[in-house]
Amino acid sequence: MGVRKELERSIHDYTTSLRRYALVLTRNGDAAEDLVQETLVKAIAASESWEPGTDLRVWMFRIMHNTHISERRRHQVREQAKPMLPKPVDTTDPTIRIELQQVLDALDQLPESQRQPIVLIALKEMSYAEAAQALDVPLGTFYSRIGRGRIALRRIIDDIKSKRPKLIVCMEKHE
Amino acid sequence: MTENIDTGMNAYLDGEIGPEEAAEIEAQLDVDPEARAQFDAFLRQKAQISEAVDAMDAKPQNLETARLERRLATAIHMRSTPRKVIAFGAWSRMGSQLAATCAFMAFGWWGHATWSSQAPSVPEYVAEAMGAHLVFADDILHPVEFSGEDISGATTWFSEKVGVSINAPDLSDQGMKIVGTRLLGTREGPLAQFIYEHNNGGRFSLTLHRHLANQPILPFEVVEYPNRTVAYWSTSDIDYAMIGAGDSTLIQTLAQRLGAKR
Numbered sequence: 001m002g003v004r005k006e007l008e009r010s011i012h013d014y015t016t017s018l019r020r021y022a023l024v025l026t027r028n029g030d031a032a033e034d035l036v037q038e039t040l041v042k043a044i045a046a047s048e049s050w051e052p053g054t055d056l057r058v059w060m061f062r063i064m065h066n067t068h069i070s071e072r073r074r075h076q077v078r079e080q081a082k083p084m085l086p087k088p089v090d091t092t093d094p095t096i097r098i099e100l101q102q103v104l105d106a107l108d109q110l111p112e113s114q115r116q117p118i119v120l121i122a123l124k125e126m127s128y129a130e131a132a133q134a135l136d137v138p139l140g141t142f143y144s145r146i147g148r149g150r151i152a153l154r155r156i157i158d159d160i161k162s163k164r165p166k167l168i169v170c171m172e173k174h175e
Numbered sequence: 176m177t178e179n180i181d182t183g184m185n186a187y188l189d190g191e192i193g194p195e196e197a198a199e200i201e202a203q204l205d206v207d208p209e210a211r212a213q214f215d216a217f218l219r220q221k222a223q224i225s226e227a228v229d230a231m232d233a234k235p236q237n238l239e240t241a242r243l244e245r246r247l248a249t250a251i252h253m254r255s256t257p258r259k260v261i262a263f264g265a266w267s268r269m270g271s272q273l274a275a276t277c278a279f280m281a282f283g284w285w286g287h288a289t290w291s292s293q294a295p296s297v298p299e300y301v302a303e304a305m306g307a308h309l310v311f312a313d314d315i316l317h318p319v320e321f322s323g324e325d326i327s328g329a330t331t332w333f334s335e336k337v338g339v340s341i342n343a344p345d346l347s348d349q350g351m352k353i354v355g356t357r358l359l360g361t362r363e364g365p366l367a368q369f370i371y372e373h374n375n376g377g378r379f380s381l382t383l384h385r386h387l388a389n390q391p392i393l394p395f396e397v398v399e400y401p402n403r404t405v406a407y408w409s410t411s412d413i414d415y416a417m418i419g420a421g422d423s424t425l426i427q428t429l430a431q432r433l434g435a436k437r
Contacts, residue, residue, distance in 0.1 A: 008248040015244050020228045033237050040243035047250035052400065053305075056251065100227040103220060121189050122224035128191050147181045154216045 014057045015040065017125045018064055024119045025068055027104060039064040058126070061134035069112065106156040114149030117142055184214050188221065255400075301407045303359070303366055304382035304416035322355040329356055333367040338385045339412045343369050344433055350374040351429070379419035379429070386414045395434060399423050406430035 018039060022032035042063050043050075050059050107115055120131040132142035186192045187200040204211045321329035326343050334341045336358060343353050351371040359366045364385055371379045386392070386409050395408040404423040407416040408430070417430040 004248070004252055007252055008245065011244050011248045011251070012241075015240065019240075020232055023228055023231045024224065029231065029234060033240060037237075037240055037243055040240065040247055044243065044247050044250050047247070047254050050251065050254060052255040096226075097230075100223055100230060103223040104227050107224070118220075119224060122221045123228060124225065128186070128189065143182055143185070147185050150185065150217050150220060151181070151213075153220055154213070157216075157220070 010056070014060050017057070017123065018060060020123050021061070021119060021125065022064065022068075024104070024107065024123075025116070027108065035064065035068060038067055042067060055130065055133075058130050058134045061120075061126070061131075062136060065116065065135055102157055102160050103153075106153050106160060109156050110149055110152055114145050114152060117146040118149045118153065121146060181213075184210065185217065188214065188217055300366060300382070300384040300414050301405065301416050304368070304380070304384075304407075305403075305405060305418060321357065326353060326356050329358075330367075333358055333365070336365045337367055337383065338364075341367055341383055341413070344381065346371060346429060346432070349425075349429055349432065351379065373419075373425075377420050379417065379426075381433070382416045382418075384414040384416075386410065386412050390414075395430065397423060397427050397430070408434060 015036060019032055019036050022035040023029065026032045026035060039060065043060055046063065050056065107119070110118070116135055117131060120126055120134070121128070125131075126134065128142055128146075129139060132139045135142065137145070183192070183196065183200050183203075187197055192200070204214055330341055330343055333356075343356060346353075351373055354370050354372045356367065356369045359368060359382075364387075367383045369381045369383075371381065373379065390409075392411060393407060393409040393414070395406065397404060397406045403418055403420050404426040405416060405418045406426050406429075407414070409415070415430070415433065417426055417433065419426050419429075
């Protein structure tokens with residue numbers, strides 16, 4: 001395979017990873033695609049700033065991260081996404097669907113700084129060191145955020161489960 | 176449960192620790208039900224996030240996104256491909272292939288890359304030299320292994336390690352002052368790197384590697400990258416690579432001067 005073809009394939013793989021990450025961040029397919037496209041547009045414009053020899057994937061994730069955390073993007077994407085919840089997750093098994101939905105709902109309640117490390121690692125896209133670089137935080141901070149985030153996420157999920165309405169079946173007495 | 180256990184547990188869950196630390200965490204999980212419950216919950220969270228994304232990510236590729244991907248590939252390709260090759264001698268026909276390959280080998284130096292070309296005709300020491308330059312010579316704050324008066328003693332040690340007599344070339348008549356040196360291990364053997372600073376503040380590195388008897392003697396070649404120029408050549412006993420930022424004329428002059436001194 002030629003160098004150019006290999007590069008195209010790599011960028012396609014990285015973009016697929018970006019889209020998966022964006023789907024969790026935005027909870028909306030169209031908003032995720034917008035975020036990916038905006039990231040690619042910025043990457044094209046900033047290609048001169050990419051230093052050969054450094055990790056292209058981390059560089060692209062960093063652009064997406066910066067794009068997402070900008071006030072305008074955060075406001076638009078999250079506000080637009082809210083009315084569409086809980087539509088995105090669709091699996092055939094309703095029990096699984098509810099559980100997956102709960103995880104995403106719980107993730108939404110976490111602060112951005114904890115949500116992003118958890119999602120990046122859950123999607124198996126990066127090592128801790130790469131993810132810390134993409135999010136532009138020291139490795140120690142990353143460790144701390146993912147640790148605290150997971151504990152908080154567990155509490156939120158437990159809380160959601162405990163509040164879930166239970167189906168009560170009333171049996172009529174037949175005398 | 177302490178924060179240390181939490182930290183270790185997360186790192187274990189994500190495959191970020193070695194086997195010994197992993198064994199410690201596993202032992203801890205075996206005797207601590209609370210930690211086990213926490214670990215199982217974290218494991219479930221992680222799997223469910225991934226599953227949720229799989230369920231959402233079912234759309235075919237967006238055409239506009241595909242177009243942008245190709246445009247980015249073009250921009251990055253231009254960024255990482257040498258602009259021109261100045262070849263001397265019979266190997267000129269290999270120039271562009273070699274140049275492109277060197278550029279992409281630099282992506283993969285010491286396993287830091289996420290993608291790289293693995294063309295078989297690359298002089299590996301040149302790619303190693305480029306990687307070493309990117310890490311050490313361009314970083315003004317990074318300490319060199321030997322500096323000042325230690326350089327002379329270091330070259331004796333280098334000569335023993337590399338297996339041929341090596342000296343730090345004096346380039347003071349070209350406005351170049353040697354600032355340090357280090358010895359690097361590569362797959363093809365030790366590589367001696369000398370770092371110079373020009374009057375204008377630019378950093379240059381000269382790397383020397385024992386020429387392997389089964390490899391061709393490379394004529395002098397200069398390859399330009401977006402921000403750096405590499406000149407490389409071989410003699411019967413040493414392979415050379417001179418790397419610096421910007422001015423390719425200066426690199427050529429320095430490299431040819433070194434060749435003449437030899």
